[in-house]
Amino acid sequence: MSRIGVFVCHCGLNIAKTVRVSELAEFAATLPDVVVAKDYKFMCSTPGQEMIVNDIKQHKLDRIIVTACSPLMHEQTFRKVLTASGLNQYLLTIVNIREQVSWVTHDIEEGTAKAKALLNGAVYRARLLAPLTSRVIDVNPNVMVVGGGIAGIQAALELANTGKKVYLIEKNSTIGGHMAQFDKTFPTLDCSACILTPKMDSVLQHKNITMMTSCEVSEVKGFVGNFDITIRQKARYVDHSKCNACLSCTEKCPGKGTSEWDESLVKRKAIYIPFPQAVPQKPIIDKESCTFFKKGKCRLCEKACEQKAIDFEQQDTFVQVKVGAVILATGFDLMDTKPLVQYGYGKYPGVYNALEVERLFNSAGPTGGKVTLRDGSEPKSIAILHCIGSRDKNNHEHCSRVCCMYSLKFSHLFKEKTSADVYHFYIDMRAAGKGYEEFYNRIIEEDVKFIRGKGARVTQSADEPGRLVVEAEDTITGKFIKLPVDMVVLSSAIVPRADARDIARLFNLSTDKQGFFMERHPKLAPLSTMSEGIFIAGACQSPKDIPDTVAQAYGAAAEALTIVVKDKMELEATTAMVNPASCCGCQNCVRVCPYGAPSYNAEKRVSEINEALCKGCGLCASVCPSSAIIARHFTNDQVLAEMEGLMEF
Amino acid sequence: MSFEPKILGIACNWCTYTGADLAGTTRLQYPQNLRVVRVMCSSRINPSFIFRAFQLGADGVLVGGCHPGDCHYNTGNLYARRRLAVTKKILEFSGLESGRFRVEWISASEGNKFAEVVTEFTEQIKKLGPQIKFKISQ
Numbered sequence: 057m058s059r060i061g062v063f064v065c066h067c068g069l070n071i072a073k074t075v076r077v078s079e080l081a082e083f084a085a086t087l088p089d090v091v092v093a094k095d096y097k098f099m100c101s102t103p104g105q106e107m108i109v110n111d112i113k114q115h116k117l118d119r120i121i122v123t124a125c126s127p128l129m130h131e132q133t134f135r136k137v138l139t140a141s142g143l144n145q146y147l148l149t150i151v152n153i154r155e156q157v158s159w160v161t162h163d164i165e166e167g168t169a170k171a172k173a174l175l176n177g178a179v180y181r182a183r184l185l186a187p188l189t190s191r192v193i194d195v196n197p198n199v200m201v202v203g204g205g206i207a208g209i210q211a212a213l214e215l216a217n218t219g220k221k222v223y224l225i226e227k228n229s230t231i232g233g234h235m236a237q238f239d240k241t242f243p244t245l246d247c248s249a250c251i252l253t254p255k256m257d258s259v260l261q262h263k264n265i266t267m268m269t270s271c272e273v274s275e276v277k278g279f280v281g282n283f284d285i286t287i288r289q290k291a292r293y294v295d296h297s298k299c300n301a302c303l304s305c306t307e308k309c310p311g312k313g314t315s316e317w318d319e320s321l322v323k324r325k326a327i328y329i330p331f332p333q334a335v336p337q338k339p340i341i342d343k344e345s346c347t348f349f350k351k352g353k354c355r356l357c358e359k360a361c362e363q364k365a366i367d368f369e370q371q372d373t374f375v376q377v378k379v380g381a382v383i384l385a386t387g388f389d390l391m392d393t394k395p396l397v398q399y400g401y402g403k404y405p406g407v408y409n410a411l412e413v414e415r416l417f418n419s420a421g422p423t424g425g426k427v428t429l430r431d432g433s434e435p436k437s438i439a440i441l442h443c444i445g446s447r448d449k450n451n452h453e454h455c456s457r458v459c460c461m462y463s464l465k466f467s468h469l470f471k472e473k474t475s476a477d478v479y480h481f482y483i484d485m486r487a488a489g490k491g492y493e494e495f496y497n498r499i500i501e502e503d504v505k506f507i508r509g510k511g512a513r514v515t516q517s518a519d520e521p522g523r524l525v526v527e528a529e530d531t532i533t534g535k536f537i538k539l540p541v542d543m544v545v546l547s548s549a550i551v552p553r554a555d556a557r558d559i560a561r562l563f564n565l566s567t568d569k570q571g572f573f574m575e576r577h578p579k580l581a582p583l584s585t586m587s588e589g590i591f592i593a594g595a596c597q598s599p600k601d602i603p604d605t606v607a608q609a610y611g612a613a614a615e616a617l618t619i620v621v622k623d624k625m626e627l628e629a630t631t632a633m634v635n636p637a638s639c640c641g642c643q644n645c646v647r648v649c650p651y652g653a654p655s656y657n658a659e660k661r662v663s664e665i666n667e668a669l670c671k672g673c674g675l676c677a678s679v680c681p682s683s684a685i686i687a688r689h690f691t692n693d694q695v696l697a698e699m700e701g702l703m704e705f
Numbered sequence: 706m707s708f709e710p711k712i713l714g715i716a717c718n719w720c721t722y723t724g725a726d727l728a729g730t731t732r733l734q735y736p737q738n739l740r741v742v743r744v745m746c747s748s749r750i751n752p753s754f755i756f757r758a759f760q761l762g763a764d765g766v767l768v769g770g771c772h773p774g775d776c777h778y779n780t781g782n783l784y785a786r787r788r789l790a791v792t793k794k795i796l797e798f799s800g801l802e803s804g805r806f807r808v809e810w811i812s813a814s815e816g817n818k819f820a821e822v823v824t825e826f827t828e829q830i831k832k833l834g835p836q837i838k839f840k841i842s843q
Contacts, residue, residue: 126726126729127743128718128722128723128726152726152741154729155725155726155728155729155730156725156726156729156741157737159729159730159732160728160729160732160733160734160735160737160820161734161735161737162734163737166736166737167737169737170737170740173711173740174740177740177742560775561774561775564777564779566719566720566723566775566812566813566814567812567814568814569814569815574813574814586719586723586777586813587777630745648780648784650778650779650780650781651778671778672745673745673746673748673749673777673778673781674744674745674746674748674749675746675748675749675778675781675784677749677751678748678749678750678751678788679784687749690744690745690749692751692753695742695744695749695754696754696757698742699713699742699754699757699758699761700761702713702740702742703711703713703740703758703761703762703763
């Protein structure tokens with residue numbers, strides 16, 4: 057016999073509107089072993105929690121059922137209430153009558169009936185629950201940050217400043233990310249490099265940061281507090297421990313590759329540093345464009361290198377890193393607009409995407425900061441087309457958030473650097489942010505023309521060869537426009553990294569509809585993920601500007617710190633165990649477990665489960681032919697009892 | 706009175722259960738015939754759970770897990786997928802109408818898919834009428 061207390065939450069009207077909560081409490085009182093049943097306006101509030109504490113004492117309750125919102129929301133809150141009352145936290149059951157009942161129906165009869173069935177199932181299950189003891193594990197104090205853009209840099213610096221050791225993993229040969237490609241930042245027009253490069257240098261100098269460039273995560277093992285991560289160090293063909301960054305190798309190199317850094321607008325050498333302020337300031341060899349790798353002879357860089365740092369034999373190596381928490385700050389890609397053939401990107405030389413234009417403005421860019429077209433001439437008229445691929449149900453439904461503002465910035469810089477007429481083709485002007493609307497107003501004053509209508513098509517001018525024509529409907533005048541221009545800028549959608557899904561799989565993250573990493577809760581846990589100990593920051597979660605990215609980086613650093621600041625932490629006790637008396641030694645469990653938790657004891661002829669490795673999925677329990685494996689908290693008896701309760705009503 | 710079926714759902718914590726929560730948070734409406742049991746992974750589902758549900762009088766059973774390849778436990782749902790495919794065959798071999806048991810992969814971001822599947826499945830079970838093949842009368 058157990059003594060169950062049922063606590064039904066109204067959640068204001070969130071639940072009470074479509075579930076008769078007092079009737080539900082009265083119904084609960086009639087169920088087996090239920091000693092007390094109450095309803096209350098906000099069960100998660102302090103008086104609500106105190107009510108549960110008092111009733112546990114007064115009625116000597118040994119099982120608590122909270123009938124409220126999703127367990128993913130407040131299970132931890134109410135577990136703490138049980139612990140505070142001296143009850144084992146695993147004797148709590150949450151019945152989800154908000155997300156899965158009251159919010160998905162308008163019919164109070166239906167809602168109440170379903171809530172009763174769910175509650176009945178919970179009572180049946182609660183009677184069979186057993187107290188469990190949480191495992192306490194040692195926590196590795198180090199943190200890994202994946203992605204060396206502004207988000208990763210900021211998070212790494214914050215953590216390193218608290219004294220924690222940080223591994224910063226970057227797949228490119230330099231840190232800096234997209235921000236290092238920009239010339240100016242909106243709305244203040246700060247020089248991007250001026251505010252970023254000191255931070256990049258701080259990363260390099262910081263004694264607590266191990267910067268790992270040209271590196272990728274190849275395998276993730278372990279769990280919160282004890283991740284064991286394999287990093288692939290890609291071959292650079294330059295031994296960075298010997299290289300003194302004299303760069304005489306790059307001068308001698310005859311190879312020509314396409315500069316990724318300059319968005320393929322120019323060529324670079326085969327041995328190169330991506331840009332002058334790159335960190336580390338040491339070159340790598342691009343195998344694809346290297347004459348020696350292609351033709352088997354050259355080695356001019358090797359001859360030029362006094363340090364003997366060139367190593368054509370270098371191979372990828374693998375490094376094991378152990379950390380307690382991980383921050384993913386892997387950033388974004390700009391949508392490839394070639395498939396949107398109506399805009400002619402990749403077909404007409406006068407059509408540019410936004411990142412290419414960023415490079416044109418940059419004094420370290422392909423044109424030395426001059427705005428010129430591919431033929432070297434200065435454009436006389438420029439059209440900036442907003443929302444290319446975003447806010448578009450045929451492509452990406454989401455708003456990319458930063459395009460309005462960087463498009464405004466572009467028009468300012470065009471005006472500053474050329475005498476061109478600048479036209480914006482926009483759907484809505486979205487300038488929400490500190491100083492953003494003011495920036496918009498400033499640009500309006502700068503003789504920039506705004507046409508409210510999405511650019512529909514870019515064609516080649518029939519009358520003037522080489523010029524382009526932008527077609528659009530001006531939705532204010534209702535007129536169809538054909539505007540001849542020299543240059544078209546596509547403010548294309550911000551999309552997840554091409555390899556975002558692979559990263560998500562490595563770290564067991566979910567992705568949202570667009571493919572961005574999914575947060576644990578959109579409002580209350582925007583930087584946590586469903587995988588404990590893995591946090592996200594910046595544009596890998598959704599498109600965002602630099603201030604928001606930096607704010608998230610600070611937040612993610614604080615979140616990671618809450619884990620690694622402790623020496624020990626508690627893990628869920630919901631692991632599997634083997635009852636040796638009924639184990640037949642078939643080793644099915646050993647074969648299926650993704651974590652290698654079960655092993656076969658040949659002497660005793662039974663399987664045994666290492667709880668430190670078990671994550672509690674329950675797979676072994678359902679392949680066990682003799683039902684010797686017990687999936688704690690989700691035992692056969694508990695699940696079947698719940699089902700029985702659910703099917704009674 | 707029209708027939709209101711009882712449908713048992715078994716959903717994994719990380720994808721389908723969270724997707725069901727998202728359907729709620731975004732206030733999508735769907736029929737209230739489904740009662741969901743939460744398990745940590747679809748691989749926890751022993752075929753006996755499904756048989757037992759039909760014995761208990763479920764008119765339909767809906768299992769939801771992460772998309773294959775996206776399992777929170779790496780490979781759990783791949784085992785579930787095979788096992789539940791066999792379960793479905795045995796159920797049908799034993800005379801159960803094929804439309805009464807369904808497995809769907811619904812991610813944590815697919816609240817709309819959850820609502821659509823539940824709506825469609827409920828309609829389908831309504832058409833099939835009460836399940837008596839396995840039901841043990843109390």
